[in-house]
Amino acid sequence: MAANWRMLAARGADCAAVVKADAYGCGVARVGPALWAAGCRTFFVAHLSEGIAARAALPEAAIYILNGLPPGACTTFAAHDLRPVLGSREEILEWAAFAGGARPAALHIDTGMNRLGLPVPEALDLAGDPSIAAAGIDLLLSHFVSAEKPADPVNARQIADFARVRAAYPGLLASLANSSGVFLDGARHDLLRPGYALFGGNPTPDSANPMRPVVRLEALIAQVRTVEAGASVGYNGCWTAPAPSRLATLSLGYADGFPRAISGRGQALVGGVPCPILGLVSMDLIILDVTAAPAARRGATAVLIGDSLDIDTVGRAAGTIGYEILTGLGSRYVRTYVG
Structure with missing residues (x-):
């Protein structure tokens, strides 16, 4: 910064x-x-x-x-x-x-x-x-x-x-x-x-971002499970597994300022692998498809802002702007300052 x-x-x-x-x-x-x-x-x-x-x-x-x-x-x-x-x-x-x-x-x-x-x-x-x-x-x-x-x-x-x-x-x-x-x-x-x-927001959105990233948002995986084809996920069953899948549940949600609008549109990174957000973002929990992420396990870290998921990318996935993502970061997060 x-x-x-x-x-x-x-x-x-x-x-x-x-x-x-x-x-x-x-x-x-x-x-x-x-x-x-x-x-x-x-x-x-x-x-x-x-x-x-x-x-x-x-x-x-x-x-x-x-x-x-x-x-x-x-x-x-x-x-x-x-x-x-x-x-x-x-x-x-x-x-x-x-x-x-x-x-x-x-x-x-x-x-x-x-x-x-x-x-x-x-x-x-x-x-x-x-x-x-x-x-x-x-x-x-x-x-x-x-x-x-x-x-x-x-x-x-x-x-x-x-x-x-x-x-x-x-x-x-x-x-x-x-x-x-x-x-x-x-x-x-x-x-x-x-x-x-x-x-870290891009002031020149039609060209490469000249600024250095500042904010990184991580969450721990609370649970990993395997579901069979046809199993539904989350409130209202908005996603159904097309094949046997591994799912990871993260302990954060829209009460933490991670927008419900990103449901079914956003991603998190687990071991560097993009993992889609499945179903609806809940108040306190998010479900990921970690079938392609061998590093996914209980206690592993998922990155929601950071690396390839810069603040503007996350904002676009939620149908909003990075400003709203940043200013909505909630009080339940543990903030660690480095540098």
Whole structure:
């Protein structure tokens, strides 16, 4: 993970780290200090509660809260030295009245996502308004709609709109590039904001993944059995053995964040052999076909994320994205940190 951050930071701008969702399921208490040791000094999370947790792990870092300023939350932000990313006039005025320019904040410009942030015309109208200085704005940021698709015309429109706003706010730092945006020409400004790529996700999905894998998910085989042709497996008997088969049951399931949607579509590796997931993923158990895996036995390890099963591959098998797989990693897993 630290190597991924250093690689991205080498692309020509100061590099922050987005560690929302408990550092994409990896644990901000361990991830934050590791990134700090690598040289990262600015961090972003989504919620105020996440900022409080990040502050406990990162006592000296600049920590921004992406989802804005909840009403009445100024004193909590100040108590934990957190910086709101302000996205409306109401938020700007509330923070300005509280901080009086003495506490920093970021200004969120909506260049096309239509979720949070000031629309470009409103941001241009506010340029030079005394409330901006009173709110302590030290950073402009926006978020790409489709940075993982370099040819999408929306990227060029967002880059141009962000440039217009940036020109209206001289002297402020600017941040536009998320993980995929780091690889877009014209998107790298003063501060990069990678998140998913730090944890091994592919920021350039139409080409080879430039990032190193970070997360590996393993589970022990609880039981191995042989079934005859015609035997059904799991809830509702959704898979029937076409021939005599060896089955292995793993002690994890959708309660651990391994999605039920991967039922009948995904694989695990046992001794390096791909073994299909059979039937429905249960709350606490998964069944594999290990007929072709001689290493399968009680207590052996099955790999569900890792080696050829990278996080994006697992996401596609579940009909979703690797982000959802990572952030769904449950609390019942034992997390072991290496490196």
